[in-house]
Amino acid sequence: MHNKHLEKLLFLDIETVAENSSFEQLNERKKKLWEKKATFFKESENTTAADLYEKAGIYAEFGKIVCIALGYFHFHEGQAELRIKAFSSENEPQLLRQFSTLINEHFNSADTILCAHNGKEFDFPFIARRMLINNIELPITFQLSGKKPWEIKHQDTMELWKFGDFKNFTSLDLLAELFEVESSKSDIDGSMVNHVYYIEKDLERITEYCKRDVAVLAQVYLKLTQEKSIEALNIKLL
Helix, strand or coil, X not given: CCCHHHHCEEEEEEEEEECCCCHHHCCHHHHHHHHHHHCCCCCCCCCCCCCCHHHHHHXXXXXXXXXXXXXXXXXXXXXXXXXXXXXXXXXXXXXXXXXHHHHHHHCCCCCCEEXXXXXXXXXXXXXXXXXXXXXXXXXXXXXXXXXXXXXXXXXXXXXXXXXXXXXXXXXXXXXXHHCCCCCCCCCCCHHHHHHHHHCCCCHHXXXXXXXXXXXXXXXXXXXHCCCCCCCHHHEEEC
């Protein structure tokens, strides 16, 4: 397996949590803004904005990134190796600066292609928005202003699976099951990240989960593009 296209890919996954451990920690202005946001997905009249605050992690305006994992293919004498690295921190600006430095130093080519599952709807805009909020310059791969759709080097495995059908969401875990790729959800899943971060205070566990997600993402991408799968022994967690 040595497709030149694969060398340009940078697989990516992020883990996010609410910006604070509880609704009560927000300032009064932010509380009112969250209350307004929460009205759009309240489950019942008895559900309060505070009850729903754990969901804040999926919104860049109310959440923060605690981990970014990246994967890329390295080829040596025709042998493919998937290398996966992660940045994780309780200090989001520090994490984002580390991520930005890596992108700018090693993946700053106009040919670099970012790939994530539902990345166009979640991962890519979430990273860009949090960088702007934290006053961090966007790497070239996130600078989309003025670009035509075909000039944006972003790929999304969910879009690849849909073949133009936009009616429903398909999870990465479901695609992994369909293609017989080992699940990354053996320990935790995305719905548990906020709890593991704030209650269990186990960022390392979240980081390892994020890395596993990138490995699954890359394997699913290979299946969707009908490339040869990569053996587990050639997946290196850095």
